[in-house]
Amino acid sequence: MGRSKKYKRQEVLEKAMKAFWDNGFINTSARMLEDKMGINQRTLYAEFKSKDQLFIESLQQYEQLNKEVILKPLLASDGDLEDIRTFFTDFIVAVKSKQSPNGCLFANTAMEFGTTSPEVKERLDSYFDLIYMAFFDLLTKAKSKGKLAKNTDLVKLSNYLIGCTEGLTVTVKVRDEKALLDFVDFTMNSIK
Amino acid sequence: MGRSKKYKRQEVLEKAMKAFWDNGFINTSARMLEDKMGINQRTLYAEFKSKDQLFIESLQQYEQLNKEVILKPLLASDGDLEDIRTFFTDFIVAVKSKQSPNGCLFANTAMEFGTTSPEVKERLDSYFDLIYMAFFDLLTKAKSKGKLAKNTDLVKLSNYLIGCTEGLTVTVKVRDEKALLDFVDFTMNSIK
DNA sequence: TATATAAGTAAGCAATCGCTTACTTATTGA
DNA sequence: TCAATAAGTAAGCGATTGCTTACTTATATA
Numbered sequence: 001m002g003r004s005k006k007y008k009r010q011e012v013l014e015k016a017m018k019a020f021w022d023n024g025f026i027n028t029s030a031r032m033l034e035d036k037m038g039i040n041q042r043t044l045y046a047e048f049k050s051k052d053q054l055f056i057e058s059l060q061q062y063e064q065l066n067k068e069v070i071l072k073p074l075l076a077s078d079g080d081l082e083d084i085r086t087f088f089t090d091f092i093v094a095v096k097s098k099q100s101p102n103g104c105l106f107a108n109t110a111m112e113f114g115t116t117s118p119e120v121k122e123r124l125d126s127y128f129d130l131i132y133m134a135f136f137d138l139l140t141k142a143k144s145k146g147k148l149a150k151n152t153d154l155v156k157l158s159n160y161l162i163g164c165t166e167g168l169t170v171t172v173k174v175r176d177e178k179a180l181l182d183f184v185d186f187t188m189n190s191i192k
Numbered sequence: 193m194g195r196s197k198k199y200k201r202q203e204v205l206e207k208a209m210k211a212f213w214d215n216g217f218i219n220t221s222a223r224m225l226e227d228k229m230g231i232n233q234r235t236l237y238a239e240f241k242s243k244d245q246l247f248i249e250s251l252q253q254y255e256q257l258n259k260e261v262i263l264k265p266l267l268a269s270d271g272d273l274e275d276i277r278t279f280f281t282d283f284i285v286a287v288k289s290k291q292s293p294n295g296c297l298f299a300n301t302a303m304e305f306g307t308t309s310p311e312v313k314e315r316l317d318s319y320f321d322l323i324y325m326a327f328f329d330l331l332t333k334a335k336s337k338g339k340l341a342k343n344t345d346l347v348k349l350s351n352y353l354i355g356c357t358e359g360l361t362v363t364v365k366v367r368d369e370k371a372l373l374d375f376v377d378f379t380m381n382s383i384k
Numbered sequence: 385t386a387t388a389t390a391a392g393t394a395a396g397c398a399a400t401c402g403c404t405t406a407c408t409t410a411t412t413g414a
Numbered sequence: 415t416c417a418a419t420a421a422g423t424a425a426g427c428g429a430t431t432g433c434t435t436a437c438t439t440a441t442a443t444a
Binding site for chain 1: 216218219293294295299300302303304306307313316317320347348349351352354355356357358359360361362363365366367370371372374375377378379382
């Protein structure tokens with residue numbers, strides 16, 4: 001009974017995520033979402049309840065994208081430290097080539113929201129857990145292969161690499177490629 | 193001839209800067225500025241022309257604050273590398289103690305604007321020049337005192353430390369103090 | 385002291401915000 | 415075949431946005 005939907009939830013959600021990624025939360029209006037998602041505001045609100053809720057789901061979507069694509073060099077690594085460089089340079093290339101011109105949605109969101117929204121903070125914590133484990137697991141493999149000193153503090157090193165990753169999310173927006181590659185290269189040398 | 197101003201330009205500008213620092217550009221409304229600056233919107237627009245222009249002047253004001261306070265541990269250093277740690281930890285304390293709860297206005301602005309506004313980009317470049325020189329000069333002094341290897345690439349090292357600084361501006365918003373101090377400590381060890 | 389002039393105030397402009405109401409259209413199961 | 419029901423559309427809600435207009439108040443100079 002009743003009419004069937006013209007749109008696919010997953011598809012319009014991905015488009016919403018891209019809109020938030022490109023423009024940030026506040027700068028993405030309901031009209032813009034309507035346009036980018038290709039569905040009417042009435043439909044949008046019936047499906048996603050509110051702009052806030054749609055944003056939270058978009059963050060979940062972006063975490064999925066991280067698992068499947070962005071963090072792949074780390075998650076698929078068998079312990080080669082150079083996979084970390086690949087992760088960094090892939091990110092730089094994606095931003096500078098305008099493929100994902102607005103950097104990292106989680107970093108942008110951390111800056112825009114801080115800890116002002118518990119629901120958003122939950123998503124941010126979830127992401128930082130994810131990237132922490134990605135680094136930690138890679139480093140554990142590297143250590144067992146003798147590529148890191150036996151007494152290396154992997155917790156500390158993981159926290160360090162998260163800091164460097166987030167450093168890139170800011171500098172990639174304003175600094176030239178040479179400065180970025182200096183940063184990455186020094187970071188890589190520092191962990192070997 | 194004519195009536196004299198009740199407000200001091202410098203004072204209300206500092207209050208505007210604080211408002212933008214606390215809330216970001218878009219989240220700071222003309223009503224909020226009116227309230228925080230303690231002057232009427234008519235007066236505000238007569239003095240500063242537009243919200244955009246007021247924001248640009250606020251960024252200049254914040255750069256001045258960097259020169260006089262925030263970057264002081266670097267600018268006043270005679271080449272002790274531990275002054276860099278002081279700079280990092282001072283920043284963490286200022287944010288976590290809610291003295292400057294919203295981190296770094298320049299980093300926030302880089303994330304909010306990217307390169308979408310030439311006038312804003314100009315201010316960001318000016319800041320990054322400033323912090324670059326602060327690191328470079330400190331490192332030059334450290335090198336001449338024999339605290340760095342003779343063949344150390346100071347340009348590369350400065351770019352690295354800028355990256356780490358910006359990493360802190362993101363992580364300080366969402367991660368716990370232990371993770372932040374891990375990051376700082378590893379960074380310090382990496383340059384010695 | 386009178387007047388020119390600048391600064392202050394309150395109200396309100398058009399545009400846009402997130403979201404909803406009123407209504408039309410299409411599809412399903414009996 | 416046809417009522418029940420869900421989805422789509424267009425218009426518009428009150429609130430808020432950046433900014434201005436119309437007017438009042440105060441002060442430096444003649």
